[in-house]
Amino acid sequence: MTTETHIDIAELRKKQPRFNAIDSGHRACLGCGQALGARLVGEAVGPDIIVANATGCLEIFTTPWPESAWRVPWMHSLFENAGAIASGIEAAMRAQGKSTKVVAMGGDGSTFDIGFQALSGMLEREHNVLYVCYDNEAYMNTGVQRSSSTPHAAMTNTSPPGKARMGKRHLKKDIVQIIAAHHTPYAATASVAYPSDLRKKIRRAMEIEGPTFIQIHAPCPLGWGHEGHESIEVERLAVQTGLFPLVELERGELTGVMPIRQQVPVTEYLKRQQRFRHLFAKGDSRAAEELEHIQALADHNIEVYGLRGEGVDRFDTEGSDTVHRGGQRWA
Ligand SMILES: Cc1ncc(C[n+]2csc(CCOP(=O)(O)OP(=O)(O)O)c2C)c(N)n1
Numbered sequence: 001m002t003t004e005t006h007i008d009i010a011e012l013r014k015k016q017p018r019f020n021a022i023d024s025g026h027r028a029c030l031g032c033g034q035a036l037g038a039r040l041v042g043e044a045v046g047p048d049i050i051v052a053n054a055t056g057c058l059e060i061f062t063t064p065w066p067e068s069a070w071r072v073p074w075m076h077s078l079f080e081n082a083g084a085i086a087s088g089i090e091a092a093m094r095a096q097g098k099s100t101k102v103v104a105m106g107g108d109g110s111t112f113d114i115g116f117q118a119l120s121g122m123l124e125r126e127h128n129v130l131y132v133c134y135d136n137e138a139y140m141n142t143g144v145q146r147s148s149s150t151p152h153a154a155m156t157n158t159s160p161p162g163k164a165r166m167g168k169r170h171l172k173k174d175i176v177q178i179i180a181a182h183h184t185p186y187a188a189t190a191s192v193a194y195p196s197d198l199r200k201k202i203r204r205a206m207e208i209e210g211p212t213f214i215q216i217h218a219p220c221p222l223g224w225g226h227e228g229h230e231s232i233e234v235e236r237l238a239v240q241t242g243l244f245p246l247v248e249l250e251r252g253e254l255t256g257v258m259p260i261r262q263q264v265p266v267t268e269y270l271k272r273q274q275r276f277r278h279l280f281a282k283g284d285s286r287a288a289e290e291l292e293h294i295q296a297l298a299d300h301n302i303e304v305y306g307l308r309g310e311g312v313d314r315f316d317t318e319g320s321d322t323v324h325r326g327g328q329r330w331a
Pocket residue numbers: 034055056057058079080106107108109110111114134136138139140141142147
């Protein structure tokens with residue numbers, strides 16, 4: 001015997017433990033770090049926002065016409081002008097006396113490279129906008145081309161390893177420091193493998209009147225070359241090796257770091273990803289040199305940011321458990 005149950009969607013939503021700015025129905029790949037990142041950001045920002053989203057995977061997989069996975073007002077900007085669009089929306093809100101917060105979003109290609117000019121202007125003019133960069137370290141939406149965020153020695157379709165070079169020749173751009181050099185009130189790095197820390201930083205940024213910036217390291221199984229179910233494990237290693245330091249900078253001053261108590265060798269991170277497989281090729285003496293170089297980059301981060309923690313745990317969870325899953329309840 002079946003009984004029909006009437007479900008009141010409005011009532012159900014009220015009982016939900018958290019607000020989701022982005023919901024089911026998107027078409028990201030399995031294990032997409034950016035989809036998880038956007039979900040975590042969406043939980044932390046609350047409903048009173050307007051999103052300006054640059055062209056890239058996030059924009060494409062959340063809004064296949066005529067559908068949308070967004071539950072907040074959302075605007076697609078060009079690849080190059082999310083900062084300008086967000087500035088304009090914020091100025092319009094201010095003129096109308098509204099407190100709705102503007103959140104700009106873009107990938108690393110959009111943020112580090114093509115949209116940087118508009119972002120720099122937005123920061124310099126001190127617009128009250130939170131800018132979130134989902135850093136998956138390449139132009140993924142168009143088939144994995146190198147960006148200025150792609151790490152040294154990584155293989156992409158435009159930085160193939162071969163006789164002339166071992167993957168990308170240049171270093172990853174230090175975007176959070178460049179943003180901080182704009183005297184930005186709050187600039188931080190976060191990782192989808194540390195969700196509570198990520199949400200905490202988003203909430204901190206939302207409280208600040210003025211421009212804020214968060215760079216979220218987000219694995220891309222397609223571009224990094226690992227299985228979708230490995231995303232979080234791989235991403236944790238990015239942080240635990242020191243290759244992606246978790247830091248907070250306020251008006252250029254370092255105000256917070258997530259210490260690493262037991263540093264993991266970079267090979268543990270690199271060997272999990274096909275984009276670094278040439279670094280493990282037998283009989284190529286350049287591979288060992290590159291591995292040493294990458295280890296030196298991780299050690300340098302640990303030194304410069306003072307990341308070395310003390311204690312027996314692999315990782316200092318201070319700060320990670322203060323914000324509980326679901327966080328604030330929204331009406
Ligand atoms: C001016 C301009 N150049 C190139 C493109 C083509 N394009 C669309 S998405 C994209 C890659 C986006 O990369 P990224 O910003 O890193 O985001 P991801 O897709 O990796 O999330 C490119 C090159 C475009 N839309 N506009």
